Amino acid sequence: MRVKRIIGHGIGALILPLWVAVLSAEDSGEGPPGERAAVEEIIEQYIASQGGRERMKSLRRVELEGRMALKSQGLIIEVRQRLESPDKVFVTMEFPGLGTVREIINGNRGWEWHPLTGTRSLEEREVKDHLRDADLQRDLRLFEVYEQIRLAEPEEIEGHMTRHLVLLDREGKEEHWYFKENGDLFQQVRDVPVGPGGEVAIRQRHYDFTTVEGFRFPKVVRIHNPAFEAEITITRCQINPEFDPAIFQIPPSGL
Amino acid sequence: MLIIKPNPLKWVLLTGAWGLAAHLGLAFPNGKETFERSFDMVWNTVTEAFWDENFNGVDWERVGDRYKGELGQVKDRKDLVVLLQSMLDELGQSHFKILNASAEPLFGASRGGYTGISLKYTPHGAYVVRIEPGSVAHKEGIQVGWKLKSVNGKSTKRIIQSILRAEIPEKRKLFLIQVNLGVRINGSAGKQLRTDWYPSLGGKEKIYLTPARDERERSEPIGFLSEQKLEYEETYLRDRVLYLRFNYFMPALMQKIRLAIEAAEGRAEGLILDLRGNFGGLTIMGTGIAGLLIEEATPLGKMTMRKGLVNYRGYPQEKRFTGPVAILIDSCTISTAEMFAAGLQEAGRARLFGEVSQGDSLPSLLKKLPSGDVLQYALGDFTTPKGNRIEKNGVIPDVLVDADPEALAAGLDLPLQSAMEWLGIMPSLEDDGGT
Structure with a gap:
């Protein structure tokens, strides 16, 4: 922490109690006055790096196509994701030797179809995770979305000195975001829901940034968990395409 | 930020697999450097992925040092596989294997x-x-209940004894004997086999068999999980109970199973799922079949990883079978088949008949090594909804019916008969020897 570094530089014993008080405030989630400004600066830079606040406000719909490779497993999964802000998602995933999985989120309801398991309604937590993606203006409201955002020690990752934020969500779960000097989000460490009631901790790193219609995003995402690694490559991105509303309709079996 | 979410991961993790064989490349570099890289990949994968940071009490660091010291003696790929498998065996868990037939x-x-x-x-x-x-054996008049004496002059007794002497867990031996004998009795296509038998009614019989090409349906490869030879049997016993037998939980069989179970509602008084000799497959398919049998979302177990938790849960499907369900298991019921049977047993949805299952029950992934072989590694520990561990313990049936030589010689299938009696139908003569 910045506070600790100042103490480390040899400030006299007389002012120590003052700093202890500041530390306490930080621990309670308030943060020292300078910290909030530093956090805001990092987030503003992050928003600017993506194309800017005004451009992001204009983002209503996105279609992404790509593939997820589990190279060591010999598996490549084709993914197509259509998002309509704030609460609609349609995802298809083609698994070799298995078939196509479909997931639809519409409002607070979610549905999936899998060749092996058939249909089911998604559970609340799973829907919530999908809505995180569907909310295309989420990054503009991080201070609303998270209970607390703290500045943590910078870290060097793959030769880049990154600025590190700790985000505490409203359920008390921590996420760690690491930003490059230019504002790009380079690494996230968080838990992601996996099926009903499950979750795994992942570290994802972002590479090969590209720009489409003024929006900058990583084409390659590498995911790591102690038990597996995966790489997602985005091959196509469409900004604000027209979608047939029918694709977001949950079939009667999911109601 | 615009990112495809890591959503497909959940399917990979839920899927989990257990396979007998993996795709092996045709030509891979041999040599010291390849052996070292393969060794490091195996050791590092276990170091990172094993769910318990203490490796269940095994000093994995020391194990690694010891086997690394023996790496210099490895001359070829076969030696390497033996060394790596020996190292993995120190963990004392199933689903840590080097797959190379x-x-x-x-x-x-x-x-x-x-x-x-x-x-x-x-x-x-x-x-x-x-x-x-219609098979070769059928045409040659071999009968249910016969006891195998030898194949091509090699006595069954000797084959069995050589496996029984091996330093491997007892239950694993039963499985290996079963598989080994199965391979021998099926032989090579077109190459005549001399088989000697003790027929049920006494005496000895020598029968020459010319095996056909094995054209059983095969599953599609999934990543490095190779195609598997599938067996599927669907029939009605006494026209009242649906009997389904299949040897793998692989996607190619799912539609047949789904249609059979859906059609059974309103027609069958009960369902018998014969999972004896079922070697497992995709874990998620177990939840899919369960969904055809349950009225409400039903937990089937959970996988605990070092950094994560995955729940296996069946969700009721629109068309489902609501009658009683019997599941037959034996010492060769393995992995996904065990998880599925235990889950439905604990949910009170199925009654289990037969032998205690193998106790090889950990969800796993496959990883290709620089040597061209494939590492199968468990990525988590599996427990049933009630917190029981199937690994090493097996699934204990509600009605224990151990293999009885006299009954087998008489062509009787006692576990099937027990299930039929529970379902309220008396076995008929043609049901006795299976179906």
């Missing part, structure tokens, strides 16, 4: 033939429990 002499690779004979091993010998209609 040529390096598993006890296991034996399929030789591509098919005679249509299914054998059941007991300490008293191996008995015919099923003859595929």
Whole structure:
């Protein structure tokens, strides 16, 4: 922490109690006055790096196509994701030797179809995770979305000195975001829901940034968990395409 | 930020697999450097992925040092596989394997033939429990209940004893005997086999069989999980109970199983799922079949990873079977088949008949090594909804029916009969020897 570094530089014993008080405030989630400004600066830079606040406000719909490779497993999964802000998602995933999985989120309801398991309604937590993606203006409201955002020690990752934020969500779960000097989000460490009631901790790193219609995003995402690694490559991105509303309709079996 | 979410991961993790064989490349570099890189990949994968940071009390660091010291003696790929497998065996867990059929002499690779004979091993010998209609064995008059004496002059007794002497867990031996005998009795396509039998009614019989090409349906490869030879049997017993037998939980069988179970509602008074000799497959398919049998979302177990938790849960499907369900298991019921049976048993949805299952039950992934072989590694520990561990313990049936040589010689299928009696139908003569 910045506070600790100042103490480390040899400030006299007389002012120590003052700093202890500041530390306490930080621990309670308030943060020292300078910290909030530093956090805001990092987030503003992050928003600017993506194309800017005004451009992001204009983002209503996105279609992404790509593939997820589990190279060591010999598996490549084709993914197509259509998002309509704030609460609609349609995802298809083609698994070799298995078939196509479909997931639809519409409002607070979610549905999936899998060749092996058939249909089911998604559970609340799973829907919530999908809505995180569907909310295309989420990054503009991080201070609303998270209970607390703290500045943590910078870290060097793959030769880049990154600025590190700790985000505490409203359920008390921590996420760690690491930003490059230019504002790009380079690494996230968080838990992601996996099926009903499950979750795994992942570290994802972002590479090969590209720009489409003024929006900058990583084409390659590498995911790591102690038990597996995966790489997602985005091959196509469409900004604000027209979608047939029918694709977001949950079939009667999911109601 | 615009990112495809890591959503497909959940399907990979939920899927989990257990396979007998993996795709092996045709040509991979041999040599010291390749062996070292393969060794490091195996050791590092276990170091990172094993769910318990203390490796269940095994000093994995020391194990690694010890086997690394022996790496210099490795001359070829086969030596390497033996070394790596020995190191993995120190963990004392299933689903940590180096998959390479040529390096598993006890296991034996399929030789591509098919005679249509299914054998059941007991300490008293191996008995015919099923003859595929129209098969070579059927045409040659081999009967259910016969005891195998030898194949090409090699006595069953000797084969069994060589496996029994191996330093491997007892239950694993039963499985290996079963698989080994199965490989031998099916032989190579077109290559004549001399088989000697003790027929049920006494005497000895010598029968020459020319195995057909094994053209059983195969599953599609999934990543490095190779195609598997599938068996599927669907029939009605006494026209009242649906009997389904399948040997893998692989996608190619799902539609058949789904249609059969859906059609059984309103027609069948009960369902018998015969999972004896079922080697497992995709874990998620177990939840899919469960969904065809349950009225409400039903937990089937959970996988605890070092950094994560995955729940397996069946969700009721619109068309489902609501009648009573019996599941048959034996010592060769493995992995996904065990998880599925235990889950439905604990949910009170199925009654289990037969032997205690194998106890090889950990969800796993496959990873290709620089040597061209494939590492299968468990990525988490599996427990049933009530917190029981199937690994090493097996699934204990509600009605324990151990293999009885006299009954097998008489062509009787006692576990099936018990299930039929529970379902309220008396076995008929043609049901006795299977179906």
